[in-house]
Amino acid sequence: MIKIGLLGCGNVGHIIATHAESIQVVAVFDIIPGRAEELAALCHARAYTDFDAFMQEDFSIVVEAASVGAVRCYAETVLRSGRDIILLSGGALADVEFRDHLIEVAREAGKKIRVPSGAIIGLDNIKIGQVSPPKKLLLRTTKPPASLGLPVTTRMEIFKGLAHDCIKQYPKNVNVAVALGLAAGRDIDVELWIDPEAERNIHEIFVEGDFGDIYVRVRNVPSPDNPATSYMAALSILTLLKNLENPLVVGT
Ligand SMILES: NC(=O)C1=CN([C@@H]2O[C@H](COP(=O)(O)OP(=O)(O)OC[C@H]3O[C@@H](n4cnc5c(N)ncnc54)[C@H](OP(=O)(O)O)[C@@H]3O)[C@@H](O)[C@H]2O)C=CC1
Numbered sequence: 167m168i169k170i171g172l173l174g175c176g177n178v179g180h181i182i183a184t185h186a187e188s189i190q191v192v193a194v195f196d197i198i199p200g201r202a203e204e205l206a207a208l209c210h211a212r213a214y215t216d217f218d219a220f221m222q223e224d225f226s227i228v229v230e231a232a233s234v235g236a237v238r239c240y241a242e243t244v245l246r247s248g249r250d251i252i253l254l255s256g257g258a259l260a261d262v263e264f265r266d267h268l269i270e271v272a273r274e275a276g277k278k279i280r281v282p283s284g285a286i287i288g289l290d291n292i293k294i295g296q297v298s299p300p301k302k303l304l305l306r307t308t309k310p311p312a313s314l315g316l317p318v319t320t321r322m323e324i325f326k327g328l329a330h331d332c333i334k335q336y337p338k339n340v341n342v343a344v345a346l347g348l349a350a351g352r353d354i355d356v357e358l359w360i361d362p363e364a365e366r367n368i369h370e371i372f373v374e375g376d377f378g379d380i381y382v383r384v385r386n387v388p389s390p391d392n393p394a395t396s397y398m399a400a401l402s403i404l405t406l407l408k409n410l411e412n413p414l415v416v417g418t
């Protein structure tokens with residue numbers, strides 16, 4: 167059974183810890199002691215607020231479900247310790263210098279950085295962009311005001327530009343945009359909308375290239391404990407973990 171260390175005991179951490187079937191959550195880490203202890207009790211793991219002590223535990227992979235800042239703080243140490251890491255806050259990799267450094271560390275350590283599909287669909291074949299760059303690659307994300315904590319009463323665009331700039335302003339809402347860009351091999355255009363009529367977190371992907379064109383729309387149910395995070399993001403990690411050791415790999 168794969169043993170994991172869970173970095174982040176919030177909304178996604180709870181879903182992973184309480185739905186894990188083919189994995190064992192050995193240790194959990196959060197900056198807030200009460201959160202770590204409560205989650206550890208739920209999944210029979212050990213709770214840590216000291217990262218170095220957490221890293222002494224016996225697990226082979228760290229699942230990050232915390233924040234962009236946590237990735238910057240801890241990912242390198244995880245890789246250097248000889249563990250793989252799954253990054254839900256993949257927005258941290260929008261910083262090219264940090265990304266290149268982390269990839270080099272992973273290469274030296276012989277370990278993997280995995281960025282799951284998270285709250286979006288289609289990362290597998292967007293990778294064709296790495297061999298045939300798309301002419302257009304746009305993500306239009308629409309969220310209800312609660313997801314962004316903004317008291318907006320009419321639909322409005324709050325960001326238009328490149329993913330690497332958007333993630334700086336909205337690190338809890340557009341990790342998907344950075345993941346899309348990592349898959350496609352280039353930064354992508356992003357529109358972020360806030361809509362009081364929207365009941366779901368909606369991601370629309372528009373791609374045009376030599377292959378033809380794509381339109382994908384995902385209408386995500388917000389997570390029960392964090393409306394900014396779509397429930398699908400937690401399911402995506404659970405699925406990644408379930409398939410880690412499967413000899414049959416489906417999708418590009
Ligand atoms: N790639 C994707 O598709 C998606 C990515 N995400 C990202 O996944 C992450 C987890 O989401 P979710 O579970 O809903 O978030 P939550 O805010 O519910 O939980 C995150 C937990 O991690 C803690 N935390 C944050 N930073 C650190 C740190 N440096 N060290 C230790 N603990 C830390 C938080 O504490 P505190 O509350 O004090 O900050 C909180 O307890 C977020 O970064 C989110 O933006 C979410 C959805 C989709």
Ligand SMILES: O=C([O-])CC(=O)C(=O)O
Nearest residue numbers: 285339340341342395396
């Ligand atoms: O959950 C979502 O819909 C997307 C999200 O928050 C993110 O990418 O950071």
